[in-house]
Amino acid sequence: MALTSSSHRDGATVTITLRGDADFPGIGDFEDMLAAYVGSDAETIRVDLTGVVFIDSAGISALLKGRRSAEDHGQTFVVTDASGIVRELLEMTGVWSHLSGRA
Numbered sequence: 001m002a003l004t005s006s007s008h009r010d011g012a013t014v015t016i017t018l019r020g021d022a023d024f025p026g027i028g029d030f031e032d033m034l035a036a037y038v039g040s041d042a043e044t045i046r047v048d049l050t051g052v053v054f055i056d057s058a059g060i061s062a063l064l065k066g067r068r069s070a071e072d073h074g075q076t077f078v079v080t081d082a083s084g085i086v087r088e089l090l091e092m093t094g095v096w097s098h099l100s101g102r103a
Contacts, residue, residue, distance in 0.1 A: 003018060007033060012042060014046065016030070016045065017048040017050070019050075021054040022056070022062070023055065023058055027058045034069075043075060045070050047080070054086065063079055067079075
């Protein structure tokens with residue numbers, strides 16, 4: 001299933017919502033959208049994974065790079081609502097607590 005992304009802003013928080021497969025073929029559009037908000041006046045960038053059904057190393061890498069870049073710009077970056085196999089993969093790779101802010 002192709003990855004789609006949408007965003008909306010609520011005050012100082014931008015939420016990027018992903019749906020589909022967060023994998024190599026489709027992750028570029030997400031990275032482009034994320035780049036538009038990193039360094040902007042948004043204080044928090046939230047990535048909602050509710051609709052993501054699969055994630056591979058390219059998707060995980062994009063999330064980690066996004067967090068690093070946002071933090072370099074003084075922004076908070078948080079990933080939310082991962083479930084099923086996506087949550088399991090993020091936990092197995094040891095990045096869920098880092099990305100979700102839940103240590």
